[in-house]
Amino acid sequence: MLRRALRLRLGPCLSGRGLGTYRRGSTLDWDGKVSEIKKKIQSIFPGGAWNPLYDTSHLPPERSDVVIGGGVLGLSVAYWLKRLEKQQGAIRVLVVERDHTYARASTVLSVGGIRQQFSLPQNVQLSLFSAEFLRNINEYLAVVDDPPLDLQFNPSGYLLLASEEGAAIMERNVKMQRQEGAKVCLMSPEQLQKKFPWINTEGVALASYGLENEGWFDPWCLLQGLRRKLQSMGVLFCQGEVTRFISSSSHMETASGEQLTLKRIHEVHVKMDHSQEFQPVECAIVVNAAGAWSGQIAELAGVGNGPPGTMQGTKLPVEPRKRYVYLWHCPQGPGLEAPLVADPSGAYFRREGLGNNYVGSCSPTEEEEPDPGNLEVDYDFFQEKVWPRLAQRVPAFETLKVRSAWAGYYDYNTFDQNGVVGPHPLVINMYFATGFSGHGLQQAPAVGRAVAEMVLEGHFQTINLSPFLFSRFYFGEKAQEHCIL
Numbered sequence: 001m002l003r004r005a006l007r008l009r010l011g012p013c014l015s016g017r018g019l020g021t022y023r024r025g026s027t028l029d030w031d032g033k034v035s036e037i038k039k040k041i042q043s044i045f046p047g048g049a050w051n052p053l054y055d056t057s058h059l060p061p062e063r064s065d066v067v068i069g070g071g072v073l074g075l076s077v078a079y080w081l082k083r084l085e086k087q088q089g090a091i092r093v094l095v096v097e098r099d100h101t102y103a104r105a106s107t108v109l110s111v112g113g114i115r116q117q118f119s120l121p122q123n124v125q126l127s128l129f130s131a132e133f134l135r136n137i138n139e140y141l142a143v144v145d146d147p148p149l150d151l152q153f154n155p156s157g158y159l160l161l162a163s164e165e166g167a168a169i170m171e172r173n174v175k176m177q178r179q180e181g182a183k184v185c186l187m188s189p190e191q192l193q194k195k196f197p198w199i200n201t202e203g204v205a206l207a208s209y210g211l212e213n214e215g216w217f218d219p220w221c222l223l224q225g226l227r228r229k230l231q232s233m234g235v236l237f238c239q240g241e242v243t244r245f246i247s248s249s250s251h252m253e254t255a256s257g258e259q260l261t262l263k264r265i266h267e268v269h270v271k272m273d274h275s276q277e278f279q280p281v282e283c284a285i286v287v288n289a290a291g292a293w294s295g296q297i298a299e300l301a302g303v304g305n306g307p308p309g310t311m312q313g314t315k316l317p318v319e320p321r322k323r324y325v326y327l328w329h330c331p332q333g334p335g336l337e338a339p340l341v342a343d344p345s346g347a348y349f350r351r352e353g354l355g356n357n358y359v360g361s362c363s364p365t366e367e368e369e370p371d372p373g374n375l376e377v378d379y380d381f382f383q384e385k386v387w388p389r390l391a392q393r394v395p396a397f398e399t400l401k402v403r404s405a406w407a408g409y410y411d412y413n414t415f416d417q418n419g420v421v422g423p424h425p426l427v428i429n430m431y432f433a434t435g436f437s438g439h440g441l442q443q444a445p446a447v448g449r450a451v452a453e454m455v456l457e458g459h460f461q462t463i464n465l466s467p468f469l470f471s472r473f474y475f476g477e478k479a480q481e482h483c484i485l
């Protein structure tokens with residue numbers, strides 16, 4: 001009861017040290033209030049060592065590791081920061097999320113897939129670790145006295161189909177995937193026809209099929225499991241929107257004479273919900289895990305505001321791109337053995353549940369990119385672009401009936417459709433975990449670990465993600481991922 005009263009009094013984001021609320025020009029002294037309340041508690045429990053407030057007396061004064069974005073990537077970074085901290089309680093982590101209903105967050109609008117079939121070894125390694133994490137979720141995210149998580153994991157291979165043109169690339173990719181430890185087989189059109197007789201193999205020269213560690217699961221369950229675990233680890237949550245950074249600058253000149261301004265963020269301003277008030281939060285580091293909006297957060301921190309062609313002028317090339325997902329019913333459609341099928345035309349589908357329901361879609365071309373200003377669904381896109389491709393590949397889909405649909409945002413990296421992980425070279429305490437362009441959910445467990453390693457150790461320890469650093473945008477070195485659905 002007392003715990004609850006304190007939580008209500010302090011609010012979910014004020015139970016730590018050094019968070020002040022700015023109101024009409026004055027900062028309330030929360031530290032003073034907290035210590036006053038502590039004294040009161042001690043007088044109620046004289047001599048008791050029990051302290052219901054999060055004790056932060058041993059922390060470096062006033063500073064938090066602030067994670068912007070409470071989606072799966074932000075929560076994973078927070079998890080690994082706490083898990084890898086050298087001494088329990090050494091790091092104070094605050095997750096700032098503007099919408100705890102996650103109405104527009106990519107995590108909960110995704111189709112929940114995990115696969116090992118990528119064109120870059122780093123992406124295979126990331127997904128292999130994530131598969132291990134998901135398999136042992138109740139060890140990683142166990143909370144005493146709470147029921148185990150049920151991710152609703154549906155093990156099923158991805159079946160990627162290649163035309164004559166793409167066959168050699170597919171063969172190369174599969175060779176690399178196997179070298180990395182993924183279990184993937186290649187199938188000729190004849191083998192394909194035999195295993196999945198409902199597929200029309202016209203135009204298919206080769207197929208690759210995942211034998212292990214692939215399938216789909218409930219993203220909401222993963223998100224809630226992470227959140228629950230973080231609360232048990234003492235991570236703080238704050239509902240509000242990051243609107244501003246306060247930073248200091250120093251100047252230097254490179255060997256080639258380029259002027260550089262190094263920035264360090266000292267304070268993050270969080271605008272509280274339905275209010276003009278903001279809360280200044282002093283920070284040690286800032287993790288930009290704002291998903292499709294991470295480009296805007298980078299801009300707020302001054303990333304990319306220098307002259308074009310310079311490091312200072314290099315933007316974070318991540319923007320929201322709207323993607324539709326359609327759910328249809330087809331009594332004559334493929335049965336339980338149906339994998340996730342990705343057609344060379346770009347269309348994909350998988351089974352949803354057991355009642356001959358399916359979800360799927362197709363990414364638009366650059367020219368067809370819809371306006372990302374809202375999340376309305378375009379049913380004509382299904383009629384004109386998706387359905388003909390599906391029906392060409394699976395003739396039974398001629399008779400399908402669309403039941404519902406939704407849209408979500410890819411955190412789309414326009415440079416090379418791949419993740420951005422690690423620190424910014426000039427805003428020296430901003431770290432990225434973003435830009436995964438449609439595969440960020442499945443890679444979140446491994447990416448969170450990579451970012452935490454970078455923050456705590458200064459380098460990647462388990463998977464070398466150097467090709468995913470921000471600096472590649474300046475140097476023009478693409479880490480192009482070709483297997484994007």
Ligand SMILES: Cc1cc2nc3c(=O)[nH]c(=O)nc-3n(C[C@H](O)[C@H](O)[C@H](O)COP(=O)(O)OP(=O)(O)OC[C@H]3O[C@@H](n4cnc5c(N)ncnc54)[C@H](O)[C@@H]3O)c2cc1C
Nearest residue numbers: 069071072073106107110111113242291408439440441442
């Ligand atoms: C239709 C669709 C299908 C997909 N399918 C898959 C799939 O099968 N497998 C897969 O691995 N991936 C898939 N993805 C991609 C995956 O969903 C994303 O890569 C991943 O969820 C990104 O996670 P995130 O935490 O970065 O983003 P989000 O979940 O979007 O979280 C970012 C959060 O930041 C918050 N935020 C933004 N700005 C601010 C601010 N200024 N202040 C405070 N908070 C802020 C937002 O409110 C949001 O909640 C799919 C995506 C879509 C749209």
